[in-house]
Amino acid sequence: MKEETPADPSILNRSVADLLRAWPETIPVFLKHRMVCVGCCMAAFDSLADAAENYQLSSTQLENEILSVVRRSIRP
Amino acid sequence: MIDPADLAHLKEIPFFQRMSDSELRKVSALARARSLEADEFFYLQGDPAEMLFLLKAGRVKLIQNSADGQQILLRMIGPWSLFAVVALVEGAVYPVSAQAVEPSLALYWTKNALMELVREIPGLALNAMQMMSERVQEYQDRLRELATERVERRLARALLRLGSQAGKRVPEGILIDLPLSRQDLAEMTGTTLFTVSRILSQWEAQNIILTGREKVIIRFPHGLVRIAEDLP
Numbered sequence: 290m291k292e293e294t295p296a297d298p299s300i301l302n303r304s305v306a307d308l309l310r311a312w313p314e315t316i317p318v319f320l321k322h323r324m325v326c327v328g329c330c331m332a333a334f335d336s337l338a339d340a341a342e343n344y345q346l347s348s349t350q351l352e353n354e355i356l357s358v359v360r361r362s363i364r365p
Numbered sequence: 366m367i368d369p370a371d372l373a374h375l376k377e378i379p380f381f382q383r384m385s386d387s388e389l390r391k392v393s394a395l396a397r398a399r400s401l402e403a404d405e406f407f408y409l410q411g412d413p414a415e416m417l418f419l420l421k422a423g424r425v426k427l428i429q430n431s432a433d434g435q436q437i438l439l440r441m442i443g444p445w446s447l448f449a450v451v452a453l454v455e456g457a458v459y460p461v462s463a464q465a466v467e468p469s470l471a472l473y474w475t476k477n478a479l480m481e482l483v484r485e486i487p488g489l490a491l492n493a494m495q496m497m498s499e500r501v502q503e504y505q506d507r508l509r510e511l512a513t514e515r516v517e518r519r520l521a522r523a524l525l526r527l528g529s530q531a532g533k534r535v536p537e538g539i540l541i542d543l544p545l546s547r548q549d550l551a552e553m554t555g556t557t558l559f560t561v562s563r564i565l566s567q568w569e570a571q572n573i574i575l576t577g578r579e580k581v582i583i584r585f586p587h588g589l590v591r592i593a594e595d596l597p
Contacts, residue, residue, distance in 0.1 A: 325594055330529035331586035334539050343587035 300359065301352050305340050306332035308355065315358045322346060371421070371472075374445050378419070380492045388486050395478040400470040407463040407471060408449065414459045416473045417452040420444055423469025424543060427461040438552040441466075441543045443531050450500070452476055453483070453493050466544055511555045519554040520564055521593035524574070528583050537575055538584040546579050 300308065305326045308315060319326045324344055326332050332340075337355060341348035372389055375381045381389065398421075401407065407418055410430060425442040439461055442448050451457045452474075474482070483490050503526075510519045524541070532539040551561045565581075568574045573588035574581055583589060590596070 325590060325596065329590060330525050331539075331583075331590055333529065334532065334534065334586055339587075 298352075298356065301337050301355070303336075304333050305329075305335050305337060308337065312355075312359050312362055314362050315355050318351075318354050318358060322351070378445060378447065380447050380450075380489070380496055382492060383488055384486060391485065392474075392482060395474055395482065396472045397474075398470060398472055401465040401468070403465055403467050403469075405465050407465070408459050410459055410462045412459050414449060414452040414454070414457040415476050416449060417447065417479055418449050418463070418471045418473045419447050421470045421472055423471075424466040425463050425469055425471070426466050426549075427463055429461045436552065438549045441527065441531065441545070443543065447496070450493055450496055453479055453490075516554065516556045516560055517564055517592055518595065519556070520550065520561065521589045523550060523553045524581060524583060525586075525589055525593055527581075528586070528589075532583070535582065538582045539586060541581045541583070544579040545581055 300311075303311075309319075309327060309332065316327050319340075322344060324340060326335075326340055335343070337352055338348040341351040372386075372393060375389055375392070376384075381392065384392070396419075399407070401423075407425065408414075408416070410428075420442050422444055425448065426438055427440040427442065427448065429437050429439055431437065440448075442463075448463060449459060451459065483493075510522055514522075527541045527543065527545065528539050531542045533542045534540075547561045547565065548558050550565075551558045554561070565574065565576055568588070569576055571588065573583070573585045573592075575584050576582075
């Protein structure tokens with residue numbers, strides 16, 4: 290069985306579109322915060338920090354929520 | 366025949382996906398090239414649809430003329446995009462004209478070559494259907510926008526669509542990397558030049574966009590998303 294490794298925080302430098310493509314499990318996090326990033330054609334240009342700022346959310350909190358979902362997933 | 370260096374680009378295009386190297390070589394062997402100066406036409410609306418084009422360099426606009434002579438810009442085509450997929454349909458005519466905006470080079474396949482390819486590589490027909498259905502979906506969305514939405518939302522959506530199709534990161538934001546006039550935007554959104562100018566100036570004052578001569582930079586993408594999606 291493949292061992293789960295903690296997600297590298299550098300994944301947070303990827304665009305929101307990249308994150309959503311690589312880890313669709315993170316979709317509910319965006320929906321919970323009523324963000325329209327899922328399916329948005331500008332998601333390719335914004336980082337998670339940009340998205341947090343757009344919705345006046347704490348970027349640290351949003352990044353931690355995304356990282357915790359990614360860490361539960363075993364895919365790269 | 367396609368330059369071997371271009372085969373890698375070909376593989377990235379949805380129309381040629383899931384094809385083996387030998388199939389791609391066959392596609393490449395049947396391709397021809399045509400280069401045009403700015404303002405020349407690859408084909409005219411109403412001509413028999415005899416060729417499928419893949420733009421390799423330059424910019425092409427797809428325009429439609431109405432019976433009373435009005436011209437509408439339907440779509441801008443950038444490098445490595447296909448146009449005139451209608452050539453795959455028997456007896457079809459081109460529903461739009463394709464005009465080079467700048468010196469442009471396109472690869473093309475004749476109808477006979479396409480039929481030969483589809484017979485040998487049936488996956489191509491499925492890829493073409495996928496492409497056509499995406500185009501239909503996009504035009505349906507635009508029709509709904511025209512019929513139901515305020516001009517501001519239509520214009521915001523048009524800029525977002527262009528940003529995702531031809532956007533390039535620059536220090537000031539996302540540059541829509543196409544020569545794009547206010548008249549083009551008015552035609553794309555079914556409104557007047559005056560209205561487009563008024564709205565763009567308003568958005569520029571709000572720092573959502575930055576405009577220059579035939580140039581639009583999206584400074585604050587979420588600002589446009591908020592208008593397009595009617596978000597609070």
